Structures are given as structure tokens and as C-alpha cells.
Amino acid sequence: MEAPAVEGAEAAPQAPSLKMRASGVSVWYGAKKAVDNVSIDITTENVTAFIGPSGCGKSTFLRALNRMNDTIPSARTEGLIELEGEDIYGSAMDVVQLRARVGMVFQKPNPFPKSIFENVAYGPRIHGLAKDKTELEEMVERSLKRAGLWDEVKDRLTESGTALSGGQQQRLCIARAIAVDPEVILMDEPASALDPIATARIEELIHDLRGRYAIVIVTHNMQQAARVSQRTAFFHLGELIEYGETSQIFTNPRVPRTKDYITGRYG
Amino acid sequence: MDGLTVDPTPTDWGSNDMRKRIARRYRSEKRFRAVGFAAIATSVGFLAFLLITMMSNGLAGFVETRIEVPIDFPKSSLFLDPASLKGDGARAALAAADIEGSVAEAAEARFGPGGANLVSEAAWLRVRDLIAENPALLEGKSIFSLPVSGDFDLAAKGDAPPPVEARYARLKSEGAISRGFNFGFMSGSDATDPAAVGIWGAFKGSLLTMIVTIVLAFPIGVFSALYLEEYAPRNRWTDLIEVSINNLAAVPSIIFGLLGLAVFLNFMHLPRSAPLVGGLTLALMTMPVIVIAGRNAIKSVPPSVRDAALGVGASPVQVVFHHVLPLALPGILTGTIIGMARALGETAPLLMIGMRAFIATPPGGISEPATVLPVQIFLWSDEVSHGFIEKTSAAIIVLLLFLLAMNGLAIYLRNKFERTW
Numbered sequence: 001m002e003a004p005a006v007e008g009a010e011a012a013p014q015a016p017s018l019k020m021r022a023s024g025v026s027v028w029y030g031a032k033k034a035v036d037n038v039s040i041d042i043t044t045e046n047v048t049a050f051i052g053p054s055g056c057g058k059s060t061f062l063r064a065l066n067r068m069n070d071t072i073p074s075a076r077t078e079g080l081i082e083l084e085g086e087d088i089y090g091s092a093m094d095v096v097q098l099r100a101r102v103g104m105v106f107q108k109p110n111p112f113p114k115s116i117f118e119n120v121a122y123g124p125r126i127h128g129l130a131k132d133k134t135e136l137e138e139m140v141e142r143s144l145k146r147a148g149l150w151d152e153v154k155d156r157l158t159e160s161g162t163a164l165s166g167g168q169q170q171r172l173c174i175a176r177a178i179a180v181d182p183e184v185i186l187m188d189e190p191a192s193a194l195d196p197i198a199t200a201r202i203e204e205l206i207h208d209l210r211g212r213y214a215i216v217i218v219t220h221n222m223q224q225a226a227r228v229s230q231r232t233a234f235f236h237l238g239e240l241i242e243y244g245e246t247s248q249i250f251t252n253p254r255v256p257r258t259k260d261y262i263t264g265r266y267g
Numbered sequence: 268m269d270g271l272t273v274d275p276t277p278t279d280w281g282s283n284d285m286r287k288r289i290a291r292r293y294r295s296e297k298r299f300r301a302v303g304f305a306a307i308a309t310s311v312g313f314l315a316f317l318l319i320t321m322m323s324n325g326l327a328g329f330v331e332t333r334i335e336v337p338i339d340f341p342k343s344s345l346f347l348d349p350a351s352l353k354g355d356g357a358r359a360a361l362a363a364a365d366i367e368g369s370v371a372e373a374a375e376a377r378f379g380p381g382g383a384n385l386v387s388e389a390a391w392l393r394v395r396d397l398i399a400e401n402p403a404l405l406e407g408k409s410i411f412s413l414p415v416s417g418d419f420d421l422a423a424k425g426d427a428p429p430p431v432e433a434r435y436a437r438l439k440s441e442g443a444i445s446r447g448f449n450f451g452f453m454s455g456s457d458a459t460d461p462a463a464v465g466i467w468g469a470f471k472g473s474l475l476t477m478i479v480t481i482v483l484a485f486p487i488g489v490f491s492a493l494y495l496e497e498y499a500p501r502n503r504w505t506d507l508i509e510v511s512i513n514n515l516a517a518v519p520s521i522i523f524g525l526l527g528l529a530v531f532l533n534f535m536h537l538p539r540s541a542p543l544v545g546g547l548t549l550a551l552m553t554m555p556v557i558v559i560a561g562r563n564a565i566k567s568v569p570p571s572v573r574d575a576a577l578g579v580g581a582s583p584v585q586v587v588f589h590h591v592l593p594l595a596l597p598g599i600l601t602g603t604i605i606g607m608a609r610a611l612g613e614t615a616p617l618l619m620i621g622m623r624a625f626i627a628t629p630p631g632g633i634s635e636p637a638t639v640l641p642v643q644i645f646l647w648s649d650e651v652s653h654g655f656i657e658k659t660s661a662a663i664i665v666l667l668l669f670l671l672a673m674n675g676l677a678i679y680l681r682n683k684f685e686r687t688w
Contacts, residue, residue: 126580
């Protein structure tokens with residue numbers, strides 16, 4: 001198989017600003033080590049893609065970045081993860097605030113079974129981001145516009161979010177995540193449950209959001225990683241095998257295992 | 268290749284064996300439907316039988332027979348000054364006057380010897396209330412339409428000895444007898460004369476008891492379920508608690524009654540026969556049902572909703588109260604309906620805490636002596652007097668209507684909170 005076409009990689013970073021840094025991170029599920037000693041830098045200018053075969057630990061590592069693994073009783077994380085220089089597992093870090101600053105979009109679209117408006121307004125409301133109703137309405141409109149959903153839903157904001165199509169639901173989830181104005185958005189295979197047209201819209205959206213938010217996307221679709229990301233990390237069996245410029249990973253991988261995966265030798 | 272050989276003959280979908288298999292499949296399909304239909308028909312039949320028997324027996328209990336008794340107060344031995352019925356002394360004046368005596372006297376005068384026995388023993392209460400409303404009655408002769416006694420009422424139903432029947436027929440031809448809706452049954456309490464009994468006392472007792480039960484059992488049950496599902500660590504202690512709660516839901520109700528007797532009455536010295544104690548006892552019984560239903564409902568809330576809420580930075584408490592609980596509420600309410608319906612129909616534990624006493628006035632509050640509908644039904648079904656048969660059925664109809672109303676409310680609430688995703 002040919003290496004996938006690479007585009008969007010032309011934007012070579014000049015002095016990228018460091019948003020998150022992970023060093024020596026390992027995650028255990030009980031006695032099983034799911035992520036082994038991973039170190040990675042995440043910047044706002046670049047979309048970072050995590051690729052790798054199923055069960056390679058990429059999603060687990062992603063969930064460690066906003067401490068979503070805390071909800072799994074047997075999960076244990078070691079190593080240092082910093083957001084703007086603050087240790088996110090440190091005692092000074094409030095996990096609820098962390099998750100507002102590091103938002104997340106999940107594999108399966110999971111809007112709340114509430115109205116479209118309530119879905120987006122929920123985050124600003126619980127964090128007290130809006131002074132009054134007018135400001136809240138502005139925030140909802142801004143978030144939906146930024147997620148490219150406003151024109152489709154502006155006349156039916158009171159309808160249930162679950163009544164939307166799959167692609168619209170996922171964009172609603174993205175709008176919900178950006179409504180609290182996060183610094184980082186983690187996306188866990190955001191397009192894997194969507195049809196190609198909806199996928200294309202999500203990818204466009206990621207492109208538009210880049211630079212405003214640091215975006216980390218887990219995907220098992222290598223073409224997608226090549227299309228949307230500037231930096232790519234290849235995970236295998238819990239280890240970070242290779243991390244670098246997307247164009248370099250896809251055209252000229254340094255590690256043989258990366259090359260084998262990208263050329264379809266295993267997966 | 269290794270072990271894999273291609274079957275040379277293709278499957279014959281029209282062979283005899285195939286045809287037989289298909290016929291067999293259709294037969295079993297038909298059989299299954301017939302069995303299901305028979306099961307439904309049987310249960311509907313039993314239900315119809317129950318309802319028809321109750322209705323045919325009980326509807327008569329809502330009807331009373333009245334007899335017209337002329338009372339001439341100025342000529343009677345009643346000493347009651349109309350002037351004393353104004354202001355604060357009215358109640359005392361009415362209580363002191365022998366209205367009962369003058370009613371009996373008037374009945375004897377009108378119907379001859381034994382005439383007083385035709386009128387219900389509670390009839391004078393109606394006369395008293397009428398006088399209290401309109402003291403001018405005392406100044407002249409007026410005709411009162413009063414409920415007949417239980418024995419005489421049987422004659423109206425053709426169920427009395429021939430002499431009584433004859434008397435009834437004679438009075439009826441004179442136009443002294445009328446029949447109508449028994450308002451006294453809807454507003455009165457227990458009495459010794461079946462014609463004078465009312466269901467309101469027991470109804471109010473049930474209502475108060477249910478209020479105490481739900482006020483205690485619902486929040487405690489829901490919070491226990493939430494804690495066990497959302498916060499409790501998974502260890503031996505929570506396992507033990509889970510097993511205990513499951514067993515508690517299966518404990519026979521009379522044992523809860525004994526517990527109530529020992530703890531609430533003997534140890535805490537709460538008032539005997541009171542809806543408070545009944546409600547506490549029934550709450551103990553209902554709570555495990557709500558906990559079990561609640562835990563199942565909470566478990567079935569999709570984890571993706573929790574993830575979504577945590578993902579935008581909701582705290583665990585916010586996740587529970589904004590998302591999990593609203594989605595689990597329909598399931599919790601279903602469990603509550605089942606638990607409350609069981610509590611409403613419960614008799615045994617309430618007998619243990621003294622709610623089987625003869626209570627002739629409706630309870631004024633949760634700490635006053637009361638009885639409840641099922642206990643009242645039990646008490647009336649135990650009476651010797653023939654007139655209680657229809658009153659028992661009438662009480663059952665009231666109980667069933669109460670149950671229907673309660674379930675209807677719960678189903679309405681459940682549908683209101685039901686959400687689809």
C-alpha cells in the first residue's frame with residue numbers, strides 16, 4: 001500500500017508554544033500496563049494525532065491528559081503531565097477545572113438528552129461563565145457557529161440534541177466542548193462512527209479550530225491523521241514508538257515498526 | 268486444504284426433511300401464541316371476576332335507605348333553648364341536650380312500638396348537625412329524612428325476616444322511605460351499626476400513613492441507591508450491604524410489624540395506633556424495594572452521558588443530580604409505585620402496632636390514633652352483622668380507587684420524566 005497523501009503539513013511551526021507536556025507517563029489498569037513511559041509535547045499551533053493499532057494505549061493516554069481515567073477505579077497513572085507548567089495530577093490542580101480547560105469529544109456522539117441549547121449552555125452554566133441569559137445565549141450561538149452547526153439548528157434550539165443526525169450530534173458535542181472555552185480539546189476517534197460526508201465536515205472543523213485550541217486527536221484512520229494533523233505520534237503496545245512532523249512520519253518514518261504499520265504490514 | 272472439504276451436493280431447501288422442519292416451526296409458533304393468549308385470558312378473567320363481585324356487592328354500600336321522621340321539638344322532652352346555640356356555648360349546649368332521646372321518642376311516636384329501632388343509632392347526629400346549622404328548627408315541627416338502622420336496611424335489600432319486610436313494604440307505600448347516595452359513608456368513620464359506618468376515617472388514616480411512608484422511604488431509598496452506585500467503594504462491606512438490602516426486600520411484612528412494635532413503640536415510645544408509626548414501619552418495608560429499583564435504574568444510565576458531563580467539567584455531584592438522577596427517575600418511580608402499592612395494601616405489620624383498634628373519629632394528625640383501609644376491610648369482614656358485607660366490599664372499592672389514583676399519579680410523573688436518546 002502506498003503511503004497516504006500528506007497535506008496540511010506545509011505549515012511548519014516557527015517557535016510553537018508549549019501547551020501540555022507529558023514526561024515518563026505510564027498508566028496501569030490493575031496489574032496490566034496500558035501505557036509505558038510516554039513523553040510528548042503538545043502545542044497550540046499544531047494538531048497532534050495519535051495513531052496505532054487497536055489496544056495500543058493511545059486512547060488511554062489521551063484520557064490521562066484530562067484525568068478521565070480517574071473514573072476507572074483500577075486505573076493508576078505515573079509520571080508527570082503538565083498543563084502550562086502545572087502538574088495536572090498535583091494537589092493544587094482541581095480535576096473539575098482541569099476538565100473544563102482540557103475538553104473532550106468522544107468516539108460515539110453523546111449529546112445530553114436535553115435540548116440543543118441546553119447541551120451547549122450546560123458547561124458555561126455550571127462554571128458560571130455567563131453573567132446573564134443574554135450572554136449565555138451569545139455564548140451558545142458563538143459556540144454553535146464555531147462548530148459549524150448554527151445554520152442547521154438555529155431554528156430548533158429547543159429540540160432534543162439526540163434528534164440530530166450522527167454528524168450533527170458530534171458537531172454539537174464539539175460545540176459543547178468549546179462553549180467552556182478550553183485550552184486543549186481531546187478528540188477520541190471523533191469521526192469513527194460517522195459517514196464520509198460527516199467525517200469530512202468534522203475534519204474541516206478541526207482545521208478551522210486549529211490555532212485557537214490545542215487539539216489532540218486519536219484516530220485509527222491514517223489518511224485522516226495525515227489530513228488533519230501537523231504532528232503525529234505512533235503508539236504500539238503501550239509505547240510511543242515515534243513522534244514527529246506528520247509529513248515526516250508518513251513519508252519517511254525513522255523506526256521500522258512505524259513504517260510497517262503505515263504501509264499496512266499490520267494493524 | 269487441511270480438513271476442509273467442499274460438500275459436493277448443494278443444500279436442498281425443498282426436501283421433505285426441510286418441509287417437515289418448517290411445518291414444525293410454524294406449529295410451535297402457533298402453540299406458543301395459544302399458550303400466551305390463554306395466560307392473558309385467564310388473568311383477565313380473574314380480574315373481571317374480582318371486579319364484578321366487588322362492584323355487585325359493594326355498590327349497594329354507597330347507597331343508604333332513609334326514613335322520614337317528623338319531630339315536633341316544642342312538644343318533645345328536649346330542653347334546648349335556641350338562644351343558647353349562638354356564640355361559643357353552642358357546642359356545649361348541643362352536647363348537653365338529649366337529642367338522641369327525642370329522636371327515639373319521635374320515631375316511637377311515628378312508627379309505634381320498636382320504632383326507635385328502625386332509625387340508625389347515628390341518626391341523631393344528623394339531627395344535631397341540622398339544628399346547629401339552623402336553630403329555628405327547634406321552634407316548630409319538621410320532617411327529618413334519617414338513615415335507617417342496619418337491620419332495617421336489610422329489608423330494603425330483601426334480605427330481612429318476613430315481619431320486617433312487611434313493615435318496610437308498608438312504610439314504603441306510605442312514602443316514608445327513600446334511597447340515595449350515602450354521603451355519611453364518605454365522611455364518617457367506624458361505627459357499631461353498619462348503616463352508620465363511614466370510610467373517611469380509614470381513608471384519611473391511609474393517606475397520612477402513605478405520606479409518612481413516602482416522605483421517609485423515597486429520599487432514603489434514592490440516596491442509598493445513589494451512594495451505593497456512585498460513591499461507595501467496591502469492597503466486602505458494600506457487598507454485605509447489598510446482600511442485606513436484597514434480603515430485606517424479601518422479609519415477610521409481619522416481621523417488620525414486630526420490629527415496629529419493638530423499636531417504635533416499646534423503645535421510642537411513639538404513640539400507639541398512629542399513622543406516624545404505621546408510616547415508619549411501612550417505610551422500612553418499602554425502602555429496600557426503592558433501593559433495588561433505583562440501583563438498577565441508575566446502572567442503566569448509559570456511561571456515555573456520565574463521560575459527557577465529566578468531559579465538560581461537571582463535578583461528580585453535578586453529574587449525579589443534573590444527568591444520572593433525571594435519567595434514572597422513571598425507573599426509580601416504577602420501583603416506588605410497586606413499593607407504595609404494596610405498602611398501601613399491607614395489613615399484617617399494622618395489626619402489630621395497634622392500628623386495628625376501633626376508631627370512631629378521623630385522625631387529626633399523624634400522631635393520633637387511626638386505622639387504614641386494608642385494616643378497616645379486615646375488621647369489617649370480621650363483623651357478625653349482616654350489613655357489614657356490603658360495607659366491606661364498598662371499602663374495597665375505595666381502596667382500589669385509592670390505589671388507582673396513586674398509581675396514576677406515579678405513572679403520570681414517570682412519563683413526564685421519561686426521556687429517549
